[in-house]
Amino acid sequence: MGSTKPIFRDLDPDDPEPETTEIESLCMNCHSNGITRILLTKIPFYKEIVLMSFLCNSCGYQNNEIQSGAPISEKGVRFTLHVKTSADLNRQLVKSDYASLKVVEVDFEIPSKSQKGEVTTVEGVINRSIVALEQDQIIRKVQHPETAAQIDIFIQKLQELKDVKTPFTVILEDISGNSFIENPQAPQKDPNCTNEFFKRSKEQDHELGVFTPQEMGSEQNSGILKPISEDQFILEDLEGEVLQFPTNCSNCGSPCETNMKMTNIPHFKEVVIMATTCDVCGHRSNEVKSGGGIEPTGVHIEVDINGRGDFSRDILKSETCDLKIPQLKLEVGPHALGGRFTTVEGLLVAVKEQLNDPKFSHMFGDSQNAESKTKLDEFFEKFDQILEGKTSITVVLDDPAGNSYVQSMGEEDLTLRITRYERSHEQNEELGLNDIKTENYTCN
Template sequence: MVDNPTEQEQELQPDSDGIIRRHNLFENLDGEQTVNETESLCMNCHDNGTTRFLITKIPHFKEVVIMAFECPHCFFQNNEIQSASMIQEKGQKITIKVKNKLDLNRQLVKSEKSILIFPDLELTIAPSGGSLTTVEGAISKAVQDLTLNQPQRLEQDYSVWQKVQEVIGKLKIKIEQNDKIDFIPFEMVLDDPSGNSFCENLCAPNKTTEQDESLGIMADANNVEADGLDLDLQHEVHTFFGNCSRCEAACDTKMHMLEIPHFKDVIVMSTVCDACGYKSNEIKSGGAISPKGKRITLKMTENEDLSRDILKSETCGLKIPEVDLELAAGTLGGRFTTVEGLLKQIYEELDQKAAFRHGDGVDPARVMAFDTFLSKLKKVLNMEQEFTLILDDPLSNSYLQNVYAPDEDPNMTTEFYERSWEENEAWGLNDIKVENYENDV
């Protein structure tokens, strides 16, 4: 089923034969859009930076231009979304009733002309740059904008600073609520005179296969259940029968596929032997091998950073330069825990299993040096000093939680790099043939 593009969605371009024909300017989101780059002025340091923009269509909505700016001189970054649709005949006012955590995750397209209104706080957020975010992300951005000028308000007028601080506190309470306790519902109004904003409808019913067929829409073969079997891999725990690696008794391994937000699917495996009590757990990537490696650097500055979720795959190395700690790829296997949990496990493994710390032939100087290293690691674990955590994964299968998502984390940088020939050789990637392999059969 193909929509006919309007004149606004078409661009006049000459073909190879010199004849001018109309071509689609706005492409559907399918992962193969062309990202355009242009040099532009950085408003922070007034040097030249790079703006990348993507002209696309949001399904079931309108045409938009997604832009991201980055300055290589002062490292200033900014991203926004602008509507590429015509101004609608009528404006729109969307009232969002937030009753639980699920409502905070509604997708939101906020145009550059729209304002946010919180009736219970008598607060109106003026129009700013357009954004593609969530309800929680929109509130977090409002908190960030209000916090930005608080030091100046404190110097100029304490009463204004105090009132703004109260509003900031109330906004934070809205997004930090937990479904396990009494969730306080509230309303948020998105008022857009241009009519180009959008909020995800979580109550819209899913079409049945019969309804799709009546509308002439072909059913997605990936969603069809084979022979009536329920193949819901995302919500089931699967059991594999085998033997314990320690005592060879019958032992089951349980596996569950888990989706990590803003990352990818992973496979969590757990083995428990009832005979000898042996336990093991491991986590592996459930997706394809990424074309590039990934290096994540996080500056740990406060205790809350220790509670960030972390996925360290079996191919990931770890460094903490401040205490001269470096773990090679494969150390501890795959782990899905928190930063604190991972550091505790590293400390316990080094403290309990370091063979050269015990015995008759122990070098006292070596033991003293190792104890000094452990004391430094203990200070890091207790967050008594700031430090830098570096995850280097050649296969890009590791993840560190961004607590500011969908906005960028100011203390965390993610770098993608080309793997060396030696790294590809170590993981067997140089021997993989993905083209014309049928001829070798």
């Protein structure tokens, strides 16, 4: 009988069965055979990781390495942090192998793939850079005194950054999307840090090992990915069937199956609903994708929720939609919840569960300070009052793709306000429409 434990388990020193894999491998120091131990696990702030430890019993040489086990995101991410106080230096920072980091004011850059991935702080990145620059300075002062003098001046500039006498800007860009800068004001909007997602270029995809089906090879030349013929599935069959396809659990990485069904939302359009349940760790996920393409205009929806009587209203939040609740000063980006077709109550509960689950958030853990915990407790207390129907709120959906929807309660529903708008150039670029004439799109 197979194992029922997740592939990626929480890092626990008391785990009686850590399930390490041992491989005999060559020692690069004495060229004898040593042992490499591999452990798949999860650590706070960095999701799934692969720990590798090598030890040679012949010469005593040992080596340790960490690699990310998290899947590559669909888009890259760019964080822009304005460091104004010493508190900004203490922000947790996750930097993957593919992340580059720049300090604009001193013209300093750490290129991607020049360092291994790490979980540190903003100050920790500066300290590591200083240590790297100070290495071999004694020899350098003898052999290349002019170069050494310039490096000393630059090290002094980096040291002054830690005093934060003047604000400076840190830009963290990661094409894999697996880097992060902590928001100490969470779940409220970060006043000093912004993040944006960008579409990778073909060269960046290739750098990550991501290829299109055409690049992987056609059916004739035995490519890995096989195209679906045009008449293999017709719309009527898809609408009447629940399709299943194999995938991996987003929580533990174990093999599981996703159920997919196409359905029609009255007065709106077709959507594709996908549900995944993992038999190993019990994790469940639901996702909704539009079945009708991108609309010619974006949509801005505001709906007033004045009590539990409004909780049954149907709501569709697409995977490109931002969610805001002004009364809580809460903003949820499109990538946080993904696409969901649920009720107002279901959406609010999903927001709370995700904010309160350390497996899916970077703002919880052993490093959480007392001030942040107090703010978070106050936030959840207000959230509970909303779920009990004691506090009125306004739910704001802003979807540049126009694929979000809120059910109307009648012809004169004054609590629901819908506005269509023209997308900006940046929004078209985010949706991959800059090379396509948007007037060719039709609204269902």
